[in-house]
Amino acid sequence: MADNKKLYKIAFGLAIFTIIYNIAEGIISTYLGFEDESLAxxxxxxxxxxxxISGLGIAHMIVRIQxxxxxxxDNFERTALKITGIAFYILVFGLVVTSIYNIWTGHKPLTTFWGVVISIISILIMWILVIWKRKVGNQLNSVPILADANCTMVCVYMSIILLVSSGVYELFNIPYIDSIGTLGLSYFAFKEGRECFEKAKSDKNCCCD
Incomplete structure (x- = not known):
């Protein structure tokens, strides 16, 4: 029991770190993306x-299952999932419309250098989180924590898309690649939004498996 208590503390700590990291990543990425005119x-x-928002629900979930x-x-988690799902759908709509507009007008970012830097950092940190969450989930034999690790893996995929689109543009200055990368991000954001609503309606832990 003592070991389990320690493992749950680690799981909660990982959830809190994920929240703090995403706040920092969000602030830096949106600012630099706006300054560099990089939609991706x-x-x-x-x-x-x-x-x-999703992370808050996960932190609450860990406390509950402990x-x-x-x-x-519970209701808190279901509400967090619904709000997250709605936010993802709004984001997808905005990104798709803006991507199409940028392709239509031939808009190109000033630079995608910071997209390369941020995506590499994100891949490294998120991959470490995936490994750590899976380790804790396996030790606790906890399906919800393992499911959260799988969902964190989606963030790795999105970081890879950002890295590829930003890297290709930075190296070869290929038109529309930033917008194409944005559409790739929109695909995963749409899937996440749909999964949030599915989870809110049921007791399934995650659709990311």
Whole structure:
């Protein structure tokens, strides 16, 4: 029991770190994305802010399952999931419309250098979080914590998309690549939004498996 208590503290600490990191990543990415006119970086930062809402629900979930591992999702978590889902859908709409507009007008970012830097940092940190969350989840034999680790892996995929689109543009200055990368981010954001509503309606831990 003492070991389990320590593991739950680690899981909660990882959830809090994820929230703090996403806040910092969101602020920096949206600012630099706006300054550099990089829609992909701006959208990536906006997604980070939405992940903060999701993270609050996950932190609450860890506290709940620590007290009662067999308990069901409560109203706080369901509300957080619905708000997160709505925010993802709004983000997808904005990114898709702006991407199409940028392609239509031939708009290109001033630079995507910071997109490369931020995506590399994000890949490293999120991958470490995935490994750590999976380790704790396996030790606790906790399906919800393992599911959260799988959902964190989606952030790695989105970071890879940002890295590829930003890197290709920075190296070869290919038109529309920033907008295409944004559409790739929109795809994952849409999936996350849909999964949030599915989880809010049921007691499934995660659709990211």
């Amino acid at each position: 970086l701006f959208g990536f930062g906006s997604d980070s802010f939405i992940e903060v 007290k009662n591992p067999n308990s069901k999702r």
